[in-house]
Amino acid sequence: NLSDKFERAFKVLKGQGSITEINVAETLKEVRRALLEADVNFKTAKDFTNTVKEKALGQNVLTAVSPGQLLTKITHDELTELMGGEEEQINFQGNPGVVLMSGLQGSGKTTFTGKLGNFLQKKKGKKVLLVACDVYRPAAIDQLHVVGEQIGAEVFSNRELKDPVQIAQQGISHARSNGYNVVIVDTAGRLAVDEQMMEEIERVKKAINPSETLFVVDAMTGQDAVNTAKAFNERIDFDGVVLTKLDGDTRGGAALSIRSVVEKPIKFIGTGEKMEAIDVFYPKRMADRILGMGDVVSLVERAQEQFDEEEAKKLHKKIKKNQFDLNDFFEQIQQIKKMGNMKDLLGMVPGMRKAMKGVEVDDEAFTPIEAMINSMTQKEKENPDIINHSRRQRIAKGSGTSVQEVNKLLKQFKDTKKMMRMMSDKRNMMNMMKQFK
Numbered sequence: 001n002l003s004d005k006f007e008r009a010f011k012v013l014k015g016q017g018s019i020t021e022i023n024v025a026e027t028l029k030e031v032r033r034a035l036l037e038a039d040v041n042f043k044t045a046k047d048f049t050n051t052v053k054e055k056a057l058g059q060n061v062l063t064a065v066s067p068g069q070l071l072t073k074i075t076h077d078e079l080t081e082l083m084g085g086e087e088e089q090i091n092f093q094g095n096p097g098v099v100l101m102s103g104l105q106g107s108g109k110t111t112f113t114g115k116l117g118n119f120l121q122k123k124k125g126k127k128v129l130l131v132a133c134d135v136y137r138p139a140a141i142d143q144l145h146v147v148g149e150q151i152g153a154e155v156f157s158n159r160e161l162k163d164p165v166q167i168a169q170q171g172i173s174h175a176r177s178n179g180y181n182v183v184i185v186d187t188a189g190r191l192a193v194d195e196q197m198m199e200e201i202e203r204v205k206k207a208i209n210p211s212e213t214l215f216v217v218d219a220m221t222g223q224d225a226v227n228t229a230k231a232f233n234e235r236i237d238f239d240g241v242v243l244t245k246l247d248g249d250t251r252g253g254a255a256l257s258i259r260s261v262v263e264k265p266i267k268f269i270g271t272g273e274k275m276e277a278i279d280v281f282y283p284k285r286m287a288d289r290i291l292g293m294g295d296v297v298s299l300v301e302r303a304q305e306q307f308d309e310e311e312a313k314k315l316h317k318k319i320k321k322n323q324f325d326l327n328d329f330f331e332q333i334q335q336i337k338k339m340g341n342m343k344d345l346l347g348m349v350p351g352m353r354k355a356m357k358g359v360e361v362d363d364e365a366f367t368p369i370e371a372m373i374n375s376m377t378q379k380e381k382e383n384p385d386i387i388n389h390s391r392r393q394r395i396a397k398g399s400g401t402s403v404q405e406v407n408k409l410l411k412q413f414k415d416t417k418k419m420m421r422m423m424s425d426k427r428n429m430m431n432m433m434k435q436f437k
C-alpha cells in the first residue's frame with residue numbers, strides 16, 4: 001500500500017548527513033511513483049514533490065533525526081496543506097438546515113445519510129429528519145427506513161410521488177412544521193455519470209437550495225473518484241466531499257487528488273458499514289495515515305526544539321577524534337530524556353512500535369545506567385578501558401547493581417562508540433537508542 005511505498009522511498013535517505021539535491025532527487029522520485037501508484041493524478045504528484053523539494057533543500061539536519069525523518073516531516077506538512085490544512089465545518093444555516101447528498105450509486109450515500117444523522121443527533125444535539133428521494137428502486141426507500149430505525153430518526157418518504165423534487169420539498173416543509181433542525185436529503189445515483197442523473201440532482205439542488213451539498217465518493221475507486229468528483233462539481237458546485245470506505249485496504253490517494261483537482265474540502269470520511277463509522281476529516285491525520293510512519297513528525301518537532309546545534313557539533317567532533325567517553329554517553333542519555341518519555345519516543349520511530357511490542361522501556365531503564373556512571377571516577381569515565389574486575393565490583397556495589405550489569409553497560413558503551421564512529425557522518429541518535437532495547 002501507499003504507506004509501505006513511502007517507507008521504502010524514505011529508506012533511500014536513511015542515515016545520510018544532510019539534505020542535498022542528489023539524495024532528495026532519488027527519494028522524491030520514489031515518493032512521486034508512490035503517489036502515482038496510489039492514483040494521485042500526475043500533476044498533483046508533480047507539483048507536490050516539487051514543493052517538498054524546494055522546502056527540503058539546504059535544511060540542516062539535527063543530530064536527533066535523520067535526513068529521511070526531516071524529509072518525512074516536510075512531506076507530512078505539505079500533504080496536510082494539500083488536503084486543506086484544517087478540518088471543515090458543515091453549514092446548517094436555515095430553518096431547517098438542509099444537507100443534500102449526491103454521488104454515484106453504491107458510493108455510500110444512504111449509509112452516510114444515516115451516519116451523519118446519527119452524528120448530528122448524538123454529537124450536536126440536532127433534531128434530524130431523513131428524506132428518501134431515490135425514487136427508482138423501492139428497495140432504496142426501505143433501506144433508508146431501516147437506517148432511520150437504527151439511529152432513531154424519522155424518515156420522510158412518499159411512495160406515490162415519482163418526482164424527487166416534490167418529495168424533497170414536502171420533506172422540508174414537514175421538517176419545518178415539526179421542529180426539525182436539519183433535513184438530510186438522500187438521492188438516487190447511477191453506476192456511472194450520466195445526463196439524466198446530473199439533470200435530476202441539479203434540479204433538486206435548485207429547488208431546495210440546500211445549506212450544504214455533499215458529494216459522496218468511494219475512496220476505493222481511485223482515479224475514477226477524481227473524474228466523478230469533477231463531473232459532479234461542474235454541474236452542482238458542491239460544498240464538500242465525503243470519502244467513504246476508507247476502512248480496509250484503501251488508497252488514501254483519492255483524498256489528495258480530489259482536493260487539489262476540484263478544490264473542494266473533504267469534510268467527512270466513512271470507515272465502515274456501521275452507523276458509528278464516521279469521522280470528521282482531519283488533513284493532519286490523513287497525512288499521518290498516508291505516510292504511515294508512526295509519529296515521526298512530532299519526534300522531529302520535539303527534537304528540533306530540544307537539540308542544541310552547537311552541542312551536536314561538539315559531539316560530532318569528539319566522535320570523529322574517537323574521544324567519545326562515558327561522560328558524553330551520560331550526556332546523551334540526558335538529551336534523550338529531555339525529549340520525552342522513552343516509550344513515547346521509541347513508539348515514534350518507524351518500525352520501532354512493532355519491535356517494541358511487549359518490551360517495557362521508559363525513563364526508568366536509564367536509572368541503573370546513570371547510577372553506574374555516577375559511581376565511576378572521572379578517570380574511569382574518560383578511559384573505560386581501565387575498568388578492571390575489581391573496579392567493576394566497586395562500581396556495582398556503589399550503584400546498587402551487579403557486575404553483570406556493569407559489564408553490560410560497558411559493552412553497550414563500546415558498541416555505541418564503535419557505531420557512532422562508523423557513522424560519524426550519519427550520526428543518528430535513534431541508533432544509539434536501539435542499544436537500550
Ligand code: GDP
Pocket residue numbers: 103104105106107108109110111112189244245246247269270271272273277
Ligand atoms: P448508495 O447507493 O450511494 O446509497 O450507497 P449505500 O449507502 O447503499 O452503500 C453501498 C454499499 O457500501 C453498502 O453495502 C454499504 O454498507 C457500503 N458502505 C457504505 N459506506 C461504507 C464505508 O464507509 N465502509 C464500508 N466498508 N462500506 C460502506
Ligand code: MG
Pocket residue numbers: 109110111134140187
Ligand atoms: Mg442509496
